[in-house]
Amino acid sequence: MTSRERILQQIKLNKPAETLLPETTRFDSLYENTEDKFIETLTAIYTEVIVVKDYAALAQKADELYASVVNRATTIPALGNWADFSLNNPDPHALEMIEIAILQAEFGVAENGAVWISDAHLPHRALPFITQNLAFVIPRNAIVNNMHDAYERLQDTTGWGCFISGPSKTADIEQSLVIGAHGARSLVIFLLEDA
Numbered sequence: 001m002t003s004r005e006r007i008l009q010q011i012k013l014n015k016p017a018e019t020l021l022p023e024t025t026r027f028d029s030l031y032e033n034t035e036d037k038f039i040e041t042l043t044a045i046y047t048e049v050i051v052v053k054d055y056a057a058l059a060q061k062a063d064e065l066y067a068s069v070v071n072r073a074t075t076i077p078a079l080g081n082w083a084d085f086s087l088n089n090p091d092p093h094a095l096e097m098i099e100i101a102i103l104q105a106e107f108g109v110a111e112n113g114a115v116w117i118s119d120a121h122l123p124h125r126a127l128p129f130i131t132q133n134l135a136f137v138i139p140r141n142a143i144v145n146n147m148h149d150a151y152e153r154l155q156d157t158t159g160w161g162c163f164i165s166g167p168s169k170t171a172d173i174e175q176s177l178v179i180g181a182h183g184a185r186s187l188v189i190f191l192l193e194d195a
Contacts, residue, residue: 034145051191101131103135118161
């Protein structure tokens with residue numbers, strides 16, 4: 001028997017006993033009104049929240065907010081006529097010209113104002129990070145209390161996704177806050193009633 005075989009045999013004989021994984025500790029944060037907490041959190045982090053009845057009202061509000069903006073992109077079919085920038089280009093570098101992107105997100109998290117977006121609704125992963133201004137549309141009834149609830153929703157999802165909360169923010173050592181230095185300069189969340 002070679003020394004290699006002896007070492008491997010000793011490893012096989014000296015396996016530690018199996019141990020169970022620890023129980024998951026759950027921190028419940030049941031807000032009296034999840035939507036109010038979501039809006040409060042987002043307002044504190046420089047995000048505007050707008051409730052719209054349906055996709056027609058969303059299109060009207062998008063026209064109103066972004067009337068003078070060019071290079072508008074969206075992944076929402078109901079806003080197809082509103083958009084003037086095609087996302088069919090396979091090169092993500094072409095996205096740097098987008099001024100506003102309105103994207104479908106799956107749900108929001110009340111405790112931190114984050115929204116979950118996945119590649120199920122996103123043709124380019126770079127899109128929410130490269131656009132100058134960003135807006136998400138989520139169903140009004142799709143707001144969970146906390147990240148524990150959020151991760152329970154993510155059991156069967158696509159291959160990629162991320163939580164995004166508020167516009168890009170950074171500060172230097174003198175605590176001068178800069179909005180939009182490393183991503184979107186503004187964020188709007190549309191809560192869709194009839195989703």
